[in-house]
Amino acid sequence: MFGRTRLVATFAIGLGLACLPLVGANLALQEYAHSRGESNLKAIGIMTIRHVEDKLDQAIEAIRFLDRQGIDHCNSKTVRIMQRQVFSNIPVKILGLMDHVGQVVCTQTGQPLALDNLSMSSVAIEDGISFRLVSAFEDKQPALLVAHPAQNFLSYVALVPQDAFELPSLLKNRAGLSGAIVSQSLKNGQFVNIAEFSFDKFKSSNGADSGKDLSYSLSSERYPVTVDVRASFAANWNVYTDLQAYVNLGSVLVGILLFFFFVQTIRRSDAPVNDIEDGIAKGEFVPFYQPIINIQTGQLAGCEVLIRRRRPDGSIELPGGFIGLAEATGLATPMTTMLMRKVAEDLGAIYLQRPRLKVGINLFNDHFDSLEIIKDIETIFGQSGVHYSQLVFEVTERQQLNNINRAKVVIRKMQALGARVALDDAGTGHGGLAYLQQLGMDIIKIDKIFVDSIGTDRFSLPIIGSLVKLAEDLGMSVVAEGVETLEQVDYLKKLNIEDAQGFLFAPALPAASYIQMCEAMVPSIARENKSGSSNSTLDARKYVGNGRSLENLIEKPESRLSA
DSSP: OHHHHHHHHHHHHHHHHHHHHHHHHHHHHHHHHHHHHHHHHHHHHHHHHHHHHHHHHHHHHHHHHHHHHTOOSOOHHHHHHHHHHHHHOTTOSEEEEEOTTSOEEEETTSSOBOOEEOSOOOOOOGGGOEEEEEEOSTTOOEEEEEEEEOSTTOEEEEEEEGGGGSOOHHHHHHHOOSOOEEEEEEESSSEEEEEEEEOGGGGGOTTOOGGGOEEEEEEOSSSSEEEEEEEOHHHHHGGGHHHHHHHHHHHHHHHHHHHHHHHHHHHHHTHHHHHHHHHHHHTOEEEEEEEEEETTTOOEEEEEEEEEEEOTTSOEEOGGGTHHHHHHHTTHHHHHHHHHHHHHHHHHHHHHTOTTOEEEEEEOGGGGGSTHHHHHHHHHHTTSSSOGGGEEEEEESSSOOSOHHHHHHHHHHHHHHTOEEEEEEETSSSOTHHHHHHHOOSEEEEOHHHHTTTTTOGGGHHHHHHHHHHHHHHTOEEEEOOOOSHHHHHHHHHTTOOEEOSTTTOOOBOHHHHHHHHHHHSOOHHHHHHHSSOTTOOOGGGGSBTTBOGGGGOSOGGGOOOO
16 A cells, blocks of 8 residues: 555656646746747837837928928919928828918918817927827828928928828838737827737737737837837747747657656665565565563563564565664554564464463554554454463654654553553663653563673663662563573572563574474463473573573574574
């Protein structure tokens, strides 16, 4: 389950990384297109305002020419002068004199011209020149009227038609934009549209995202005219469709490379984790059993289960090579469950006939975070030959429990089944006296580092005495770990410690060897009932010292393994 979840998570993360280049490249391309579009709009605005100013310059130059000629009435000479000016001044379609009521009384045609005002006059600029939008032609096309005061309450006027303000095709092609609307407005307290034109492809902008539409405004510094340029981002995005296809292709290739690089990296980094998962799936993690001896009576009291890994080639790997990673990744939990099933299978028959034997199983701090461990205990041992009362669950003090209150509930549930709970590595970690007082444990296991001090470092001996005294006060039993010398045994016996384990007696043994030891040292219920006594029980004290150990009781010496 853990492996499947990890595989799915790895695939999901890898897929997300693979999509990043595609998403990022498209966002970058859109940003580039938006930026280029704004630049193009600005270029159109600048070109248009210059184009408008050029037309107005020509119109103003035409009426200033009339002023320099001193024309103040309409006659044949005036008409000829105005005809030459209109002929040489392309933007100006009408040149003439306007009376004080706003009617053009004389034009280059020799005829008056009626005007319909479409706007108010703009604020006059220097030399009294003013602008307003009018309708004066047969087709009623609007035109911009440029006026300059003359003598006799007259004004010189020039009319520039609306289409004169549209950018010529050459300038449109230089704009680099596939669609836009350009509006030129007269600024006179209200915005009056002089002319508006669009690029040919602007009509393709249907359905554009208005939130991304482009716009740019620019006002003339010399004339009361403003240019507004608007464009649809969607319409202009069409320019980049071919480029987008190449970008997408490149992004997909980069994404595929990223995906495989990520997966390979994770696989390499997860190789030890995958190796442990494979080991669990193949049942390579097996229990070894280190005997626990009652040093007061010499009898076998039980064992502690120590995990080992039996590789396919038959080699045995000690827990130092995998247990830390298993705890960090949560694999210690399924590993322990598998181990408990194996213990029930190995010891069920022999322990059913020897109810006083105990078996200690190490748990991890994660086991005390929920009641799942209780369900596992009931499922595995409920129908096995190993009774709940023969179980001892050990929690190490080296790693702090995540939640004391939850751990207290779990321990109470274990004890309610009849199992006992031991504090392993006592005196070496975080919990200490607080664990013993709050959690209500049954057994204290004195760590090997304190046992090693016996006969060498007298400063550590008071710790052993203190732990023994504390156990007596709390009604707990004591187990000494790592016993290797007879001197240590003698010292522990004087402190009234009953149980001990260590190389002096035996290392961790395979199941078959430990079962042989149980059969040799502990009579079954049937044997006791038949003999009427337990005098046949072997005394372990006869097998320690003088180079002999309990391993000598095992019939198959080839199965002896170091811890």
